[in-house]
Amino acid sequence: MVHVGFIASFLMHLALLGWALWGLMSTRELKGPAPVAISVAILTPSDLLRIKKGSDTSKHLTAKAKDKAKDKPTLSKKKAKKPKPVTAPKPPDPIAEKLKQAAAKQKAEEAKKKADAAKKKAEAEKLAAAKRKKELEAKKKAEAKKAAEAKKKAKEKKRKAAEAKRKKELAKKRAAEKRKRDAKKRKAVTADRLAALLDKDPTKRGAPQTGWDPNTDNTGPTAGTRDGTDTVLSAREQDLLRGMVKSQLNNCWRLPGGGGGTGIPAVEVQWFLRRDGSLQGEPRVTRGGGGTFGRLAEEAAVRAVKTCAPFQLPPDKYEDWKDITWEFDPSEML
Numbered sequence: 001m002v003h004v005g006f007i008a009s010f011l012m013h014l015a016l017l018g019w020a021l022w023g024l025m026s027t028r029e030l031k032g033p034a035p036v037a038i039s040v041a042i043l044t045p046s047d048l049l050r051i052k053k054g055s056d057t058s059k060h061l062t063a064k065a066k067d068k069a070k071d072k073p074t075l076s077k078k079k080a081k082k083p084k085p086v087t088a089p090k091p092p093d094p095i096a097e098k099l100k101q102a103a104a105k106q107k108a109e110e111a112k113k114k115a116d117a118a119k120k121k122a123e124a125e126k127l128a129a130a131k132r133k134k135e136l137e138a139k140k141k142a143e144a145k146k147a148a149e150a151k152k153k154a155k156e157k158k159r160k161a162a163e164a165k166r167k168k169e170l171a172k173k174r175a176a177e178k179r180k181r182d183a184k185k186r187k188a189v190t191a192d193r194l195a196a197l198l199d200k201d202p203t204k205r206g207a208p209q210t211g212w213d214p215n216t217d218n219t220g221p222t223a224g225t226r227d228g229t230d231t232v233l234s235a236r237e238q239d240l241l242r243g244m245v246k247s248q249l250n251n252c253w254r255l256p257g258g259g260g261g262t263g264i265p266a267v268e269v270q271w272f273l274r275r276d277g278s279l280q281g282e283p284r285v286t287r288g289g290g291g292t293f294g295r296l297a298e299e300a301a302v303r304a305v306k307t308c309a310p311f312q313l314p315p316d317k318y319e320d321w322k323d324i325t326w327e328f329d330p331s332e333m334l
Contacts, residue, residue, distance in 0.1 A: 183312050253304035256296030265289025266329035269301045275318050277310030301328040
């Protein structure tokens with residue numbers, strides 16, 4: 001393509017030079033204008049003096065400077081004007097014209113491109129601003145929605161917590177009332193059963209005794225009376241009282257570490273009770289276990305006695321359970 005363009009340019013310039021040479025050679029010879037004939041008269045000196053002779057009736061002695069005739073150049077002194085050379089018109093250069101047109105067209109296209117680019121840039125900026133505004137609005141809406149949901153969740157959580165607390169308090173209250181009713185019922189049933197047993201077996205009496213060891217069968221508890229005489233309870237009555245104490249202690253006794261068996265030693269605790277079943281003084285460990293588990297077992301036993309107080313036992317048999325010595329043996333109580 002490069003060689004073809006070069007050859008085409010060379011041929012066009014060669015044609016242009018040939019055309020210019022042909023135009024110069026075919027131009028006609030330019031001739032100046034034809035000379036104009038002028039008449040010439042010869043003056044003698046006398047004719048010249050006669051022309052300058054003054055008048056006798058003239059008021060001016062001499063002629064005024066403005067009236068003096070100016071010396072006019074003679075025709076012989078005038079120089080003929082040289083005719084201007086006539087040159088042939090310069091032929092137009094088609095390549096230059098094409099280049100000029102191409103340059104103008106390119107300039108117009110560049111201006112149009114710049115205008116289009118500026119227009120596109122303005123539109124892009126406008127779209128970007130609209131997009132940013134839309135995103136900002138969407139972000140604000142999302143944040144507002146999130147805040148509303150968080151507020152709603154917090155409110156719901158607070159409501160659920162209050163409801164759970166209310167239910168828990170209600171359940172606790174109901175459980176306390178139930179325990180109270182059950183304890184009252186057990187107390188009434190136990191008293192009725194014990195009274196029935198005592199009424200059916202009035203012949204079994206024994207020597208007076210100051211204390212009661214529920215774990216020893218050969219020394220039964222004594223039943224005190226208002227007149228100061230004591231009676232010995234039957235084996236069935238002893239078992240009934242022992243079962244009442246055991247059932248109450250089992251609800252309060254928690255083995256150390258949640259375990260049991262041979263690892264927890266048996267301990268013996270003595271405590272005194274008032275007529276209403278409350279403790280009279282502190283429980284006392286009469287026989288403990290050795291080591292760490294022994295100390296834990298002693299603490300668990302003393303804690304169980306304090307937790308169960310006041311004990312629910314027959315009031316009319318107070319002399320039989322006012323002094324209790326109990327062995328906390330996991331192998332027997334569990």
